[in-house]
Amino acid sequence: MNWRENYQPTAEIALRRTVSGCPLIINRIELDINATYGKARGDFDADVASVFIRNEVEDQYKSIVNEEGESSFYGECQWLFRTSGKPRILRKLLNCKTIDAQGERGTSQPFAAYTPDQLPGKTVKMHIKLADEEKPGWGDTWVKVPNGWKRCMGKGYEDQRAYCNGNYKDFSTFQMPDGRQCTIYPGCTE
Incomplete structure (x- = not known):
């Protein structure tokens, strides 16, 4: 199916x-969270959320079903940006917590946990929001400036990792997914 x-x-x-006389019960439902950041087919990323069903769930993890027969769990997805390849094309990673x-924000992916007797005839709702701010995919590769982020040069355009390594004055251009050459993210030009 095309999401x-x-x-x-x-x-x-x-x-x-029951399959071939063998009783089965689901123990995990994995929910794909897909999001796009550009118009090209490859300009998307995904993360997951889970609903766990266990015979026993520790109280600190056990989700509550209200009197109306509903339960909700919450998550926030954040875009992490980086560059890829020799032209330093901007790519994004979806990070959901x-x-x-x-x-x-917590440290785990969004989840809910139930015992099998909690769920028959009930509704579980997942609420996911997108973080207001994006951030670099990992440290010391971009520098925060008043209008956004600048990409560190590293040892030059051949340097795929391009860590700043203390050089916070020399920056590189990069290419947006739509093909524009930019000096700052997200605004493209200063």
Whole structure:
């Protein structure tokens, strides 16, 4: 199924079934989170969220189903940007983490955990939001400036890693997914 054209936000899932006389129960539902950052076919990335179903779940991880038969869990996805290849084309990585009631990002991917008896006839909702700010995919490769981020030069354009290594004055250009040559991200030009 093409998620870009046929997004289905709801699904009904049978927890138990029997195959060849063997009773089975689902123990994990993996939910793909897909997002695009450009118009080309390859300008997307993905992460996952999970619903775990276990016979026993520690209280600190066990999700609650309310009186209306609904349960929700929350996450936040953030774009991490980097450059790739000799022309230093900007690419993005989708990084999704669980968030608490105050909106603070956790360290794990978004998840909910239930025991099998909690779920029959119930509704589980996943709420995912996109972080307001993007950040570099890893440290010491971009420098924060008033209008955004500048890409460190490294040892030159041949240097794929291009760490700053203390040089916060020499920057490189990079190519946006749409082909524009830029000096600053996200605004392209200063």
